[in-house]
Amino acid sequence: MKKITSILIAILILTFSQIKADEGMWIPLFLKKYNIEDMKKKGFKLTAEDIYSINKASMKDAVMIFGGGCTAEIISDRGLILTNHHCGYSSIQSHSSLEHDYLTNGFWAMSDKDELPNEGLTVTFLVRMEDVTSQVLNGVSDEMSYDEQEKIIAKNIEKVEGKAQKGNNYKISVKSFFYGNQYFLFVQKVYKDIRLVGAPPSSIGKFGGDTDNWMWPRHTGDFSLFRIYANENNEPAEYSENNVPYKPIKHFPVSIKGVKKNDFTMVFGYPGRTQEYLTSYAVDMIKNKINPHRINIRQNIIDIMSEDMEKDRAVRIKYASKYARVSNYWKKWIGENRGLEILNAVAKKEETEKQLTEWINKDEDRIAKYGNLLPDFKKLYSEYTPYKLAEEYFYEAIWRMESMKFSSKMASFIRNSEKDKDAEIEKIKKYGKKFFKDYNVSTDKKIFKTLLKLYYENAGSDFQPELMNMFKTFSHFDLDEETILNNYVDYYFENTFYLNEDNFFDFIEKYNYGSESNIKITETPAYNFFYDFVNVYYAKIKPNTEKYTSQINKKTKLYMRALMEANPEKNFYPDANSTLRVAYGKVDTYEPRDGVLYDYYTTLSGVIAKVNPEIYDYNVPDRLIELYNKKDYGKYAENGKMHVCFIASNHTTGGNSGSPVINGNGELIGVNFDRNWEGTMSDIMYNPDQCRNITLDIRYVLFIIDKFAGDKRLVEEMDIVE
Known part of the structure; x- marks a missing residue:
């Protein structure tokens, strides 16, 4: 056991000491030790504790797993949460009918009592994470067969999870990293009364549909709004008319200052699965x-x-x-x-x-x-x-x-x-x-x-x-x-x-x-x-x-260890496994092929240019065209243009849908919703020159809520940074 532990510690210290921001999905627990200085050089102005802390409110307390496979973030002090339209799609669809076609027409609750419950929908917060490698690998040796090792590991995990159990509203799990070379304990809190607050028509929230899916340039208003409800003690509870909006200890301020090329960006969410180290x-x-x-x-x-x-x-x-x-x-x-x-x-x-x-x-x-x-x-x-x-x-x-x-x-x-x-x-x-x-x-x-x-x-x-x-x-x-x-x-x-x-x-x-x-x-x-x-x-x-x-x-467990030992100069990061990760990079353009350069943002004029009433994916509501023709963008425009989406070099994957995209001040600037098609191989092999995450500009979100839907009460409960 001592031999295994000493080798792993040496590998992990060597690995994390050489972190760069070119790619990777980093463990938030290690940001202070390994990432924060590099992040600050690239434009981040806060501390590691502002991102992840168990001693004070931090960004982790405003980021959650939405349902079973997306991320969402809190954007008000009344538990208002923002995620993607495609993440909330099944909930929107479940409330839709021929009489109330919310998929086609959108849905906007003009008061709390109009917000719609969604049976089975949950959000899950991370309370804390802890390295438990030594406990999980206790009693394991190189001389054992793989099956023998796995039996001991399973028993040890059961013990670790049992000691951490906190009650019915908590979810306890131990997850493997680096193909079983490292283990972390996760304590999570689950809220069960989640109500639909707002969603644009599919002609906005799914604009471009499957034709544009995974593609850049992109013009999709991919967002939906929900609210967490809790009991009178602010604790998780099953749906009840007596429940009240959740009071979070942290929510994101919303910036409408916009982005420019090379601005620092950070994606904080729950990437699902990558396989960067396959043979x-x-x-x-x-x-x-x-x-x-x-x-x-x-x-x-x-x-x-x-x-x-x-x-x-x-x-x-x-x-x-x-x-x-x-x-x-x-x-x-x-x-x-x-x-x-x-x-x-x-x-x-x-x-x-x-x-x-x-x-x-x-x-x-x-x-x-x-x-x-x-x-x-x-x-x-x-x-x-x-x-x-x-x-x-x-x-x-x-x-x-x-x-x-x-x-x-x-x-x-x-x-x-x-x-x-x-x-x-x-x-x-x-x-x-x-x-x-x-x-x-x-x-x-x-x-x-x-x-x-x-x-x-x-x-x-x-x-x-x-x-x-x-x-x-x-x-x-x-x-x-x-x-x-x-x-x-x-x-x-x-x-x-x-x-x-x-x-x-x-x-x-x-x-x-x-x-x-x-x-x-x-x-x-x-x-x-x-x-x-x-x-x-x-x-x-x-x-x-x-x-x-x-x-x-x-x-593969041995192969991973061999790769690390053979390449001490290479930066390794753990594959995504649906645990909370930080990816950081910058707003940037890219060249998909020779002679072609894609800009880093799109605007509403691009939406209008794509409109084709004969193609379902490219229909838009008359109201949106009217606002465009009048250039009635309110305070959300930039130099007379209504920005819709932008791209950055953050390493993302499935599960990052709905993740907050954050600027150097810790303010929300967008919602992650996709990757560019040229970069979809990034789950297996990442190329920072080609891989871009696609973000819905938060200003377009606010424009749709405020000017298109007229649901000003939602904007008023946010902390807007101008």
Whole structure:
């Protein structure tokens, strides 16, 4: 244990002592020791304690996890929070209907009583974080197998989390950094009554839609407003009419002074996942063997949804949120592959591995410790890839079928009804109500057929369930595959009663736990389809992906350590893992390709120039055009122009959506919402010359709230810095 600890301490001290701001997502606990002087040189005027402190109010107390995968920030002393429109999209959509189409028309609460509750939505604050590496690695030695090490680590983590437990409103977790070479404890506080306050029409909040997603120049007003409510003691509470607006200990002042090139910027948020230290074999698998299939599957779903949404306004409302979820990473994976190809990423990784091999071979101890690493990686990824591809097809194709998820709920319903029938009936009725609100059987049927065919043709012959034998069985009757598939799809939907709303609720109202009721469920084609595929996944796919992932993780832990030892001059930072991080850089332009220079900001004139009533993504409200024509921008304009977005060199990823973008004075200047397409490979390989985070200028946010929506009470409760 002492040997491991001493090596790790030496590595980590060496690593953090050479931090630069070119890239990276830095741990806020270490800012004072490793980052703050560099930040000040670049324009930051506050202290490390102003960003992260457990002894006084700091920026960390105004930044939170929004829902399950975004960031948000507090912008008033009454718990008003700002995040992205796309982060609040499902909440906005859940309140929308043909009568109250908030997606199309926007929503603005003109008083507290108009603010809308959102069941299940939470925000999570960091209370404190603590390095617990020594406790977690206590009793672990190099001589142990990987599985032995993991068992001890798991027990130690359980002990650490148990000692830190503080009550029902707190979330306690220990997370791994540097592939298991360092561990931190996180104590978080969760608030559960979060209400929708304001959202612009989608024609502003999603302007450019999926056409412009991940792209620069950008003109999207990607924001929404919510409010945290608490009990009379300012503590977390379930929704109640008696709850009151939360009183934060810290909120961000809002600057309308604007930005200029080379201004200091900082992004403070919860980046989800990066993989900066993958081997060439991993990058090759992702780029050449996995991403092309992911892209093709989602392209097929998008094509079907898009066609149906364009034909029917009701379908557009039902599938708006689903379409957004599917298209988000479809576009990202396309850009990621493009970026990796341009960077020649696999070859660069191979060069790194060549240099590492030369370093290893210069020392007998290194050969003994690291000599087999790269040959082992090559073998492991060769064997792992077929299982990984099958897993992707299970989740991207089969699990994306709406009926598959419903069947999963029905299976849980049967399983749990014996214990508490009444409670389970209420749960499944609630799920059914939500499901059918946003369900169109015709769309689902088309997607089901397409995805089933893609799985059959690409997932691999070893991973086909018994039902796929229908193609062999019925081919003997001179039926082609298309006819067989069409017949099965018709049979599937016509004979699964619970995919019909009336039949489902009629059955649930009469449900009595017992063989007759349960058999009616279990005899449906959809239910059997669900179990056939789940059985294949758990019998043939999951055990093998877990086996190879475990072996790869074991090697990667050593590989990470070898990279650090071999490159003492290189700056390493931990991969993102949905924990609070600081990224800092500057407002800057970039050249996406030879002869092209992109400026660092966009304006409302660019929005108007894109307007095309015939293209849904480029429609805007008449009110916005009217304000533009009158140049009625209030105090939010700069030299007669209404700035919309800007870019900077902060290293961000998914999860940073909604993150505050902060200037050198600690004031809010924008809301992070995207990356440029040329930089989407940054999760795997970062290029500071090309990678830019895209920020919604806070002045455009205020302009929309104040001048477009006329909800002046929201602006009045903010601390505006002019």
